[in-house]
Amino acid sequence: MFTMQSTLLVGQYDWDESRLPKLEFAERIDAFWASFPDKNCAGLAVYGDRRNSAELAYFSHLVPKLQDAVILLPRNGKARVLVGGGKNAMPTAARQTWVEIEALGDLAKSLSQWAAELKGKVAFVGDEYLRGPAHKGVAEALDSREQSAQAATTVRGLMQRKRPREIAAVRDAIVALKAVAAALADAQRSGSGVTDAIVTAEHAAHALGVQEVRTLFSIDGGKTLRPFISPSADKVAALQAYIAVRHEGYWADGHVALSASSHAVLAKAAEALKALLPMVKPGARCADLARAAVEGIHPYGEHPVSAGSAGNGIGLFLDEAPTLAPGSQALIESGGIYSLRVGASDGGLGHGIASAMVLVNANGNEVLWSSV
Amino acid sequence: MNIQDRRDAICRDMPAQGIDLLIGFHDNGHFIEKPNAVMLLAGFKSLGPTAIVLHRDGECGLIVSPAWDAERAAERVPGAIGSDDLAAALGKYVERYKLPPARIGVAGLAGMPWQTESAIKTALKGEPRAMDAMVLHHTRRKTRDEIARARKATDIAEKGYERMLQIARPGMREDELATEVRWYMKSLGAEDNFFMMTSGPHSMAVLPSSGRRLERGDLILGEMTPSYEGQMAQICRTVSVGPASELVKTKYALLVHALKQGIAKAQPGNRMAEVCNAINAELEAEGYGEFCHPPHIKRRGHGLGFGSGLPGDVAPDNDIVLEEDMFFVIHPNQYLPETGYMMCGEPTLITATGHEVLTANLAALAEIHL
Structure with a gap:
């Protein structure tokens, strides 16, 4: 889901060793090197910024609040994190990671120097987040396009299969998601204006120590969603909202529909979602699930927000692979957590989106949260 | 001064700058020190990769992603286009005018992720002219x-x-x-x-x-x-x-x-x-x-x-x-x-x-x- 990004993160991003001990990260790193096909690669560098930090956080816990960062993981040796912002930024960043930190100067120069120290190839993950000059500099410094592509595939593959502590973090995020949904419903019932209701609901998540809450809401009966830009005292009778909550780095998200009375389109979306849920099991084809979602809402059309996708993986990424799209070749995997959404529209006044999050296991799935 | 006055001033300046079209870009990387041509020229805060297009005759277009955000965008620029592929939609939009890249000015393009920047240059069929300074100059005073x-x-x-x-x-x-x-x-x-x-x-x-x-x-x-x-x-x-x-x-x-x-x-x-x-x-x-x-x-x-x-x-x-x-x-x-x-x-x-x-x-x- 596209959501509005904040210019500066302010939530609780410090590393809590009791939740994610060093051993957890050591095991993730070992798993990477064990899975990585290029056995001659000497090091892995994983880059992140305040918008795109999933892979970086997977290995370091660090979610950059302001400046960019990169973790350097030698095949043999000690990990380091380089953080932008000069020496004054170090104390805050140091609280966010288990890794020793140093100041990041020029990214390409730092990577070039590290590759020279290692006397071998360095794979780089996070290239697509860079601007043109940085991308060019890193490409020239490392000359490891093939290894980097393999590394990105390997890392994202590992991230899709959630480890027990990751599942625990997502469950905590879902607690906050439920709290926001409940607070939104309360505010809606009490007659709050639409943006007051949204802001009140967000507060419920902050009280649970989340890192970030993002919301979208409708003012047109669920036809479109929009971010909070301007306060509005308007009361919305049929409120469709999207909520995303990040806790300990991990996201939970969902769509809720709040209306005094049910309507046929939303009911159809809910029915289609319910029919979809048991189909989400290991080996299921994402394309088949996407088609089933569309068939399930017949005779209605797809809601614009969910058109072309019945959901995606979720975790450190809000939108993680695979996407449940008609053209996808991907399969549902055991250990994956998926955010599902089925939206329907009659092209007139009737619109609705139903959603759920599931943890897929060997026997099928566990519904972690559902709007229906 | 209002936002239309600002756009008009830029359009009047385009012949002197040697361009017929100015395209301003931004995505969801909103940051205090990052110039935002879309906000400045359209008053629109984008959820995804977005472009505002100004023509020297004063015509104005807005192309936003995701596609489902088009109605919100149209509140700022009537007729705004929604697309899940900004580069493709922009290429189609610009194609109508048969302009060489040298007659197209851009602002904010270098601030986009490199793959987006590259796809847009391909869609524009070459290297457009960076006009960031021109946009900043005309937006130095608040509306x-x-x-x-x-x-x-x-x-x-x-x-x-x-x-x-x-x-x-x-x-x-x-x-x-x-x-x-x-x-x-x-x-x-x-x-x-x-x-x-x-x-x-x-x-x-x-x-x-x-x-x-x-x-x-x-x-x-x-x-x-x-x-x-x-x-x-x-x-x-x-x-x-x-x-x-x-x-x-x-x-x-x-x-x-x-x-x-x-x-x-x-x-x-x-x-x-x-x-x-x-x-x-x-x-x-x-x-x-x-x-x-x-x-x-x-x-x-x-x-x-x-x-x-x-x-x-x-x-x-x-x-x-x-x-x-x-x-x-x-x-x-x-x-x-x-x-x-x-x-x-x-x-x-x-x-x-x-x-x-x-x-x-x-x-x-x-x-x-x-």
Whole structure:
């Protein structure tokens, strides 16, 4: 889901060793090197910024609040994190990671120097987040396009299969998601204006120590969603909202529909979602699930927000692979957590989106949260 | 001036610049110091990769992603197009005009991720001309609506600060305090906020908040920058947890005095450098010259977006001449060896005859009574 990004993160991003001990990260790193096909690669560098930090956080816990960062993981040796912002930024960043930190100067120069120290190839993950000059500099410094592509595939593959502590973090995020949904419903019932209701609901998540809450809401009966830009005292009778909550780095998200009375389109979306849920099991084809979602809402059309996708993986990424799209070749995997959404529209006044999050296991799935 | 006047001025300038089309880009990477051509020219805060297209005859188009955001975009630019592939949609749009890339100007393209930039250049069939400076030049003065929003954002910042004074207590985590105050400002209408806040008995700088717990004797540093409908305002404040020492009070008074000297120089016709130099002169006279320059300090304020950073930094090398409706923060935030870093700063609007500080209350050292 596209959501509005904040210019500066302010939530609780410090590393809590009791939740994610060093051993957890050591095991993730070992798993990477064990899975990585290029056995001659000497090091892995994983880059992140305040918008795109999933892979970086997977290995370091660090979610950059302001400046960019990169973790350097030698095949043999000690990990380091380089953080932008000069020496004054170090104390805050140091609280966010288990890794020793140093100041990041020029990214390409730092990577070039590290590759020279290692006397071998360095794979780089996070290239697509860079601007043109940085991308060019890193490409020239490392000359490891093939290894980097393999590394990105390997890392994202590992991230899709959630480890027990990751599942625990997502469950905590879902607690906050439920709290926001409940607070939104309360505010809606009490007659709050639409943006007051949204802001009140967000507060419920902050009280649970989340890192970030993002919301979208409708003012047109669920036809479109929009971010909070301007306060509005308007009361919305049929409120469709999207909520995303990040806790300990991990996201939970969902769509809720709040209306005094049910309507046929939303009911159809809910029915289609319910029919979809048991189909989400290991080996299921994402394309088949996407088609089933569309068939399930017949005779209605797809809601614009969910058109072309019945959901995606979720975790450190809000939108993680695979996407449940008609053209996808991907399969549902055991250990994956998926955010599902089925939206329907009659092209007139009737619109609705139903959603759920599931943890897929060997026997099928566990519904972690559902709007229906 | 309104946003249409701004667009018209750019369109009038396009023949002289040798372009027939100007395309401004932005995505969801909203940042206080990143120029945002889409916000400046369309008043639209984007969720995804977005382009505004200005034609030399005054026609205006907006292409947004995701596709489902088109209706919100059309509230700003009627007829806005929604697409999940900005480059493809833009290519199709521009194709109609059969323009060589050299006749197309772009702003903000270099700020997009490289793959997006590359796809757009392919869609435009070559290398367009970077016109970022032209857009910034024409957006150096705020529109009537932006000034109204800046006033509202300033009011929210001051109320947020009052809230901080009410709830800050020893034992509270910085990030807990920052989250609560930021949320409070959102409840007042701030859709975003560049809110830096740190604490300590002797800070070196202001930083994003962390899990550090407040202690008696700390100075809390707050750089509160709420955005109201996409226009930011900023105040800088310092709060003592418990009674402040006489030394801190004395040194803070020096900073506020320097602030006033800087504000006094904020006049139409003056160079921005004069504002900075007036502040530095006061501190240098007290023996802090070493701390008035890099690596300690490089500027005494800056323009306020989202959107245009102009009139730029309040810095000794900024020779931009101040004009009516320019808006920026003046902040003599300073590390002093005796006290550590302290902050004071006010959002300032240049008027036809002088300046207007938008805050109701000028920075003063506050104390949390324990």
